[in-house]
Amino acid sequence: MSQTIVVKIGTSSLTQAKTGLLALSTIATLVETLTNLRLNDVRVILVSSGAVGVGCGRLDIKERPRTTALKQAVAAVGQGRLMRIYDDFFSSLGQPIAQILLTRQELIQRTAYVNIYNTFQSLLSLGVIPIVNENDTVAVEELKVGDNDTLSALVASLVEADYLFLLTDVDRLYSADPRYNPQAQPVERVVTKEELEQLQAQVSEGGSQWGTGGMVTKLAAARIATSAGVKTVITNGQTPGSINRILAGEMCGTHFEAQPRGESARKRWIAYSLVPVGQLYLDEGAVKAIRDRGKSLLAAGITRVEGEFQTSEAVAVCDSEGKEIARGLVNYSSSEIRQIQGKQSQEIPQILGYANTETVIHRNNMVSMVA
Ligand SMILES: Nc1ncnc2c1ncn2[C@@H]1O[C@H](COP(=O)(O)OP(=O)(O)O)[C@@H](O)[C@H]1O
Numbered sequence: 001m002s003q004t005i006v007v008k009i010g011t012s013s014l015t016q017a018k019t020g021l022l023a024l025s026t027i028a029t030l031v032e033t034l035t036n037l038r039l040n041d042v043r044v045i046l047v048s049s050g051a052v053g054v055g056c057g058r059l060d061i062k063e064r065p066r067t068t069a070l071k072q073a074v075a076a077v078g079q080g081r082l083m084r085i086y087d088d089f090f091s092s093l094g095q096p097i098a099q100i101l102l103t104r105q106e107l108i109q110r111t112a113y114v115n116i117y118n119t120f121q122s123l124l125s126l127g128v129i130p131i132v133n134e135n136d137t138v139a140v141e142e143l144k145v146g147d148n149d150t151l152s153a154l155v156a157s158l159v160e161a162d163y164l165f166l167l168t169d170v171d172r173l174y175s176a177d178p179r180y181n182p183q184a185q186p187v188e189r190v191v192t193k194e195e196l197e198q199l200q201a202q203v204s205e206g207g208s209q210w211g212t213g214g215m216v217t218k219l220a221a222a223r224i225a226t227s228a229g230v231k232t233v234i235t236n237g238q239t240p241g242s243i244n245r246i247l248a249g250e251m252c253g254t255h256f257e258a259q260p261r262g263e264s265a266r267k268r269w270i271a272y273s274l275v276p277v278g279q280l281y282l283d284e285g286a287v288k289a290i291r292d293r294g295k296s297l298l299a300a301g302i303t304r305v306e307g308e309f310q311t312s313e314a315v316a317v318c319d320s321e322g323k324e325i326a327r328g329l330v331n332y333s334s335s336e337i338r339q340i341q342g343k344q345s346q347e348i349p350q351i352l353g354y355a356n357t358e359t360v361i362h363r364n365n366m367v368s369m370v371a
């Protein structure tokens, strides 16, 4: 089976820092590299930012827009222009491309999610390079993924890619932002989930002038992708040819090793595509049963409910200190759980006046969030 790779390129690599104009030579090298990979039978998905940056360039706007309405309008201008450039470049090499614009909305609905999977598979078997971006023009604040690092990791997890490349304007991750801290140490390899968590706690938010999220979102992406069994690399976007060298085994950039792909695709969807709409706090016994023995959640172990939610929505399952230990789909609404929390399962029909399942979250619908 041929390899599948997802390549994400940020605004900071697609545009020139000083002028904001398109970095044409970078785009051309990227297009050449990805087309050659296709010719070598690698299945390629490109996640490209740049709609807002390119739209601003087109409209002569000098700063990243702050209001949602302006950002959405500017993205509508930039996305078309961006795709035109990609289509011109890829077409010169005879490589067909497709545009896929997503929001969290499509990733939350299970049927839409499965449809997107099928569309990706069809495009890849047709030899097409899908080019993905968030549908900034329609995404409402609550249903946004918000940054393309995370979006690319969700896509890599969806298609069970072998590699996720995060191309940016620095050559790798450092212990601190190298633009402000000359003492910052390069990070070459991240092997365990614990090391990744430690880096997440250490790295601060700042990014480039046009980028979203800096290294924080790249580390969050690495966490999603590696836990889905996808090797993840942060490397410099100005030299996209390094993708070939990395695939050939060379160490450039920061490499995050893939974790075993333990969870099913559906559980990965629960863990990362859904956004929890409430929290259930558990007593110590229930924490142990779920964390250590993978049991279903019963009403008896719930001590507190936060948020308002309906049956089948996703919630965070937390220990008494609020640390999320699992995430799952509830069989009861928040108001029902408030009535049955701390009670034995056999009491539920009497309390609610009707019989439902005895588990508040069945283990098939729950995924561990512990490193
Ligand atoms: N610990 C760090 N290591 C490397 N770069 C960092 C770090 N912290 C912040 N950065 C900044 O993150 C920027 C890249 O992120 P971002 O601007 O979001 O880029 P992109 O548009 O490629 O997503 C770099 O310009 C760098 O200055």
Ligand SMILES: N[C@@H](CCC(=O)OP(=O)(O)O)C(=O)O
Pocket (backbone or CB within 6 Å): 009, 010, 011, 012, 048, 049, 050, 051, 052, 053, 075, 133, 134, 136, 146, 147, 148, 149, 210, 211, 212, 213, 214
């Ligand atoms: N969807 C937005 C990009 C958001 C984003 O994550 O940007 P970046 O940090 O440059 O990858 C756009 O196309 O402008």
